[in-house]
Amino acid sequence: MPREVLHILVLLCVVLGLASAGRYEDYKLYEVKPETVAQRDALHAIAEESSDKYDFLSLSRIHTQSARVLVPPKHDVSFRVQLESQQIPFELRDANFGRTIHAEVLQNRMLRQSKPYSGTGRLGTERYYSHDEINAYLDDLAARYPSRVFVRVVGKSYEGRLLKTITITNGDGITGKNVVFMDGAFHAREWISPATVVYIIGELVENFDEHAELLATYDWVIMPVVNADGYEYTQLSSDTRLWRKTRQPVTVNNTVCYGTDPNRNFDFHWMEKGASSNPCSNTYAGPRAFSEPEAVVVRDVMHSLSGRGIMYLTIHSYGYALFYPWGWGPELPDTWEDLHEVAAIGADAIRSYSGTEYEVGSSTALYGEAAGASDDYAFNEGFALSYTMELPSGGSSGFDPPPTEIDRLVKETWVGIRAMGKRVTTKYPSPVTKTVV
Template identity: 30%
Template sequence: MFLSNSVSSIYRVFISNLQKEIEKQTGYRSSRKRRSESQYDYEVYHSLEEIQSWMFEMNRTHTDLVDMFSIGKSYEGKPLYVLQIGKRSRHQKKAVWIDCGVHAREWIGPAFCQWFVKEAINSYHYDSVMRRLLNQLNFYVMPVFNVDGYDFSWTTDRFWRKTRSKNHKFHCRGVDANRNWKVKWCEEGASSHPCDDTYCGPFPESEPEVKAVAKFLRKYKKRVKAYISIHAYAQMLLYPYSYKYATIPNFHCVESAAHNAVTALYSAYGVRYRYGPASTTLYVSSGSSIDWAYRNGIPYAFAFELRDTGHFGFLLPESLINPTCTETTRAVKAIASGLLKKCETDRDKFPYI
């Protein structure tokens, strides 16, 4: 009896029928008949095929604000599409990079990227803040970074995390795309075993998805002033360093931007986010994209961990897409708005890492 009581006091069942929750998001596709893009439902999760079709349609119908292009191909040969959002301009504008779906099972990520693009375009003519942002900045939005893994999470394994690259020595597939960047690669917080979820890969940028994004950001690093990667879950806003306990040189500016972002997010529904260096706020990890972006001259590098804090976890219900994306859009707008104001302690050049 003592054992029974102790177990019941430690463990709680959050989801009594896991399969049923999965089917709510992946099944019943027949009820979602193909509709025109004007009726595209942003409050349900979409497959890779649907997202890419949506990207083509946004590019076709909003030529004044949208430009679609591919930065390469995935391991399985799928195109890696990016949307450039912003008013066309003759001069080179500062830019913000946003990627979603680095980890396949975090479906709220791609849902947010679509939501943000929709909000940016639809509110351009009546939201003075968004209009100013799109006039003065370009947003590079990559709705699905890990296209192979995301597709696999729809067809085969809802909780798949990694890419889908093959390993010659092990049957286990895939690499953690957020441990594969060339910054303190495969050190603390990453695994060298191919079967682990945090496998760093055989070498830095071994994954064509990571290599393609890194190549693009290197090419435009003088223009890109903020890097934002959308993950889930934990309700946190993280910035460098991930791989060590140390303070970044422009800490005050980045800390201020993070504070403004979580304050803006809180103003929507009263949801609280923790913020701070990734190493102390979440955990130590090496080979992360925010550390790489920061090292390569992007002064504002953030990783969002969206809702929730563990009740639903990766199975965030579709009913929470709207509030989650609405509040996160406020946070991203706050970060972007900060780029238009020079932080007093910023320097044009500073020792990154």
């Protein structure tokens, strides 16, 4: 289909769709810009006390970083009054977020129809891909590179979707190498996360010669979509686009709420600070640790790499940050300097490549407590290095970089991760290995 025709069709669908902007009709999106520590603390207090009124899409411990807040029409006046009473600067970014997000969903549908994935060849960066398309790509790589690529079904989501990992090697048949374990799409609405992970898979496999040093003594195990149910749910309509959690229902006092935050569901300082016991909360930690099959799958992959797993890297958005443990509280691990060194190398590489600035530090120091997270669990289970990488924001909400931005974001992210990977292979060399006969 000619580009001009596609553009016209997309615009037509957007115009027709604006009449029904869904549940976010007339929601206001604000950017709040605290300038002092006192203003930051006041903003955190508002977020904690009014979580049932406003949706804080981002909120940092760093007082110079702005926050984005989605406010329903009935609470708009009270929200402004609260900010003004605390003298916290803010600006309106989007007067009708519903129409904006609806247009985005329609555009993604049109791109999927006009640029279908055939099941063979590399996935591009021109649009976001579904869970099934990503799984098909993994299987295609395994078929085309049988000596270097191995795909495993490691479990199922609550709704029965197959969760897969891809193990990428250099094909020399040597076992016992150290491992980098990476995952994406813990949170459903963070579409740029699996897009980035898929791009990295493509670089390691299909541009092998360029990155051979990363695979000389290390294998990479990658799970591109952890929260498959939630990820697919966000693609149904504009009403579901900002869904964050899994999809397993929880019934409390005859009220059904759906989903758990899988990044609060790990059995390490579970249900402590930064996690909610309210099943309807976006940070609900679940009825018990590892209640979510998706978290169990990630846990089991970690355990399968015991003794070899050196770096764990989970890709999220958004925040311009590389976090390391601890997230459950303000303490730092004894090896925090090692954690900081490798993360800083990644941040420096990105800055040199594109000018994008990343913050580096512990999760708690930069963004506040988030107990029960996968990075803390991995570090406690023996990974020498463990990170959450919060990618740059995009679009109106921050979670919706337009398709035209995908290529730029995934490439600059890979520059940082590649630099980290190179340092890891020298800092933590693999042990003597044996050749498979």
